[in-house]
Amino acid sequence: MAHSWLVYLFFFAPILVLIVFSFSDDNNVGRWGGFTLEWYQDFVENSQLQSAVWVSIRVAVASTVISVVLGTLAALALERFKFRGRKVFDALLYLPIIIPDVTMAVMMLLFFSEFFDLLEAWFGLDWQKGLGSIAISHIAFNISFVSVVVRARLAGMSGVLEEAALDLYASRWKTFRYVTFPQIVPGVAGGALLALTLSLDDVVITQFSSGPGATTLPVFVFGLIRRGVTPLINATSVLMLVASVFLVALSLAFQQFSGRSGRPLRRAARQATAFAAPMTTTQTKEGINQ
Amino acid sequence: MTTVADRPTGLEEGVLATPEFEKAAARAASRRGLLLSLPAYAYLAVFFAVPLGIVLIYSFATRNRFGGTDLSGWNLDAYRKLGEPIVRDILFRSLWLAALTTLICLVVAYPFAYFIATRPPVVRNLMLVFVMIPFWTNFLVRNYAWRVLLGNDGLFTNISEALGLGERELLFTTSAVVIGLVYGFLPFMVLPLYASIERIDLSLIEASRDLYASGTQTFRRVLLPLSMPGVIAGSILVFVPSLGAYVTPEILGGAKTTLLGSYIVTQFLTARNWPVGASLSFVLMAVMLVATLVYFRTGGKNL
Numbered sequence: 001m002a003h004s005w006l007v008y009l010f011f012f013a014p015i016l017v018l019i020v021f022s023f024s025d026d027n028n029v030g031r032w033g034g035f036t037l038e039w040y041q042d043f044v045e046n047s048q049l050q051s052a053v054w055v056s057i058r059v060a061v062a063s064t065v066i067s068v069v070l071g072t073l074a075a076l077a078l079e080r081f082k083f084r085g086r087k088v089f090d091a092l093l094y095l096p097i098i099i100p101d102v103t104m105a106v107m108m109l110l111f112f113s114e115f116f117d118l119l120e121a122w123f124g125l126d127w128q129k130g131l132g133s134i135a136i137s138h139i140a141f142n143i144s145f146v147s148v149v150v151r152a153r154l155a156g157m158s159g160v161l162e163e164a165a166l167d168l169y170a171s172r173w174k175t176f177r178y179v180t181f182p183q184i185v186p187g188v189a190g191g192a193l194l195a196l197t198l199s200l201d202d203v204v205i206t207q208f209s210s211g212p213g214a215t216t217l218p219v220f221v222f223g224l225i226r227r228g229v230t231p232l233i234n235a236t237s238v239l240m241l242v243a244s245v246f247l248v249a250l251s252l253a254f255q256q257f258s259g260r261s262g263r264p265l266r267r268a269a270r271q272a273t274a275f276a277a278p279m280t281t282t283q284t285k286e287g288i289n290q
Numbered sequence: 291m292t293t294v295a296d297r298p299t300g301l302e303e304g305v306l307a308t309p310e311f312e313k314a315a316a317r318a319a320s321r322r323g324l325l326l327s328l329p330a331y332a333y334l335a336v337f338f339a340v341p342l343g344i345v346l347i348y349s350f351a352t353r354n355r356f357g358g359t360d361l362s363g364w365n366l367d368a369y370r371k372l373g374e375p376i377v378r379d380i381l382f383r384s385l386w387l388a389a390l391t392t393l394i395c396l397v398v399a400y401p402f403a404y405f406i407a408t409r410p411p412v413v414r415n416l417m418l419v420f421v422m423i424p425f426w427t428n429f430l431v432r433n434y435a436w437r438v439l440l441g442n443d444g445l446f447t448n449i450s451e452a453l454g455l456g457e458r459e460l461l462f463t464t465s466a467v468v469i470g471l472v473y474g475f476l477p478f479m480v481l482p483l484y485a486s487i488e489r490i491d492l493s494l495i496e497a498s499r500d501l502y503a504s505g506t507q508t509f510r511r512v513l514l515p516l517s518m519p520g521v522i523a524g525s526i527l528v529f530v531p532s533l534g535a536y537v538t539p540e541i542l543g544g545a546k547t548t549l550l551g552s553y554i555v556t557q558f559l560t561a562r563n564w565p566v567g568a569s570l571s572f573v574l575m576a577v578m579l580v581a582t583l584v585y586f587r588t589g590g591k592n593l
Contacts, residue, residue: 081323100534
């Protein structure tokens with residue numbers, strides 16, 4: 001009991017301290033100097049931070065949309081069809097989840113350097129790393145996470161309803177549109193949320209795929225932190241924190257409206273176990289099905 | 291169980307279920323599956339498999355005098371560098387810190403997960419959601435929070451001074467890095483542990499106690515073996531990212547706590563020794579693959 005409270009204290013105390021001191025009117029981040037909103041105003045007025053925010057949002061939305069489509073299709077293929085090359089595809093789809101961030105970052109750096117050299121040599125195109133290359137890297141890891149979440153959902157459905165629809169002469173598309181898709185919506189939404197969060201979270205892979213023109217908010221903030229701690233970083237961090245909590249709240253609300261059981265807490269708890277252990281899908285499938 | 295994949299198509303044309311027909315149906319299913327997976331398959335082949343191959347090629351290349359890389363003349367020089375004292379120290383330090391982080395997470399998370407798993411459902415879900423909040427929160431922000439806490443004039447230092455423990459400088463030490471890693475990856479340990487403990491029939495523990503087993507015996511002979519899949523899954527989920535950690539040691543560590551992740555990044559951004567960076571990234575990935583295989587061999591199937 002006491003142990004659990006200590007664990008929660010460990011989880012939340014640093015976050016709470018960060019929030020409190022982001023309102024402190026003192027240049028030294030660890031000292032309380034009265035209440036102020038000055039640092040938040042600094043954030044709004046800082047044009048570099050603003051442009052980093054926009055890069056982050058654009059990359060996150062673009063990579064989420066594309067990886068949700070590709071990841072859902074991949075999940076459908078793997079859960080519903082036997083096809084040649086299925087095992088290789090399955091393995092390829094797992095790799096981006098378990099590969100260390102740094103290794104993937106190095107992969108993307110070398111890939112883009114070779115790729116842009118080739119483009120210049122063959123077609124005379126002078127492309128630079130930027131928004132596009134960041135989005136390409138994010139899609140490469142997000143496809144896998146989306147497909148894991150959607151697959152867990154698909155594995156929990158027996159497929160009987162789809163068979164019934166097909167037997168009643170519904171076309172493949174209509175079966176998907178009116179039978180399969182409505183059932184996997186929570187999985188797709190969960191996958192989309194995970195993709196958004198991962199995209200907004202990433203530092204290393206983004207740093208290695210970005211050019212001088214465009215950096216995302218985490219990469220920019222990471223650069224600032226290395227130069228030293230300032231109240232402006234406190235305020236920015238708190239806003240990033242609010243954004244992630246907002247995303248989770250959004251998904252809980254969404255599940256409450258779309259779900260039949262109307263028990264968002266229980267679903268969230270189940271998703272918790274599902275997301276935390278992408279490697280243990282066999283284990284979480286049951287958790288989601290119950 | 292019949293799945294959509296096995297469902298004979300074309301029955302409407304009045305075809306009988308002959309071996310030829312079944313083969314044709316399987317071919318149709320195969321085509322559909324391939325077609326659906328094709329976009330993701332192609333994407334990952336171009337933007338994941340090809341980059342992986344390029345890293346492998348670079349790890350056998352040589353660095354030239356201008357900081358560039360010569361791809362001709364393959365050799366193992368970059369891998370030989372792993373034996374050099376500097377690199378070897380970094381490698382062992384990273385392995386040691388990752389193992390320590392995993393152990394601390396395990397010791398902290400086990401009683402916590404057990405406590406959650408034995409609560410009534412409503413309390414249990416609420417507790418899990420509060421584990422999820424830090425899990426969803428930006429990783430960089432969570433590490434930064436510790437930088438503020440442990441900093442020169444941070445709360446931690448002030449409390450330590452007020453308690454008369456003297457001014458303790460924790461920031462930029464190995465301890466700070468371990469604290470940051472434990473903080474970052476603890477939810478990865480709690481959730482799989484919870485998932486496997488929750489499934490244990492708790493009457494087994496009562497039975498063990500009824501048969502006069504001590505608390506320690508019950509834990510060692512009943513609870514621990516039954517929750518082993520969760521222990522292994524959690525350990526891998528903590529160990530692998532800790533080993534390749536880059537953000538945490540950069541923010542909380544100092545010059546003396548360079549870990550594998552930071553060292554690899556340095557090889558690319560400042561030292562410009564791409565072959566060495568590539569070979570180290572490959573070693574890192576190999577460790578991860580071995581850990582995953584071990585996991586699937588030992589407990590993964592039984593989950």
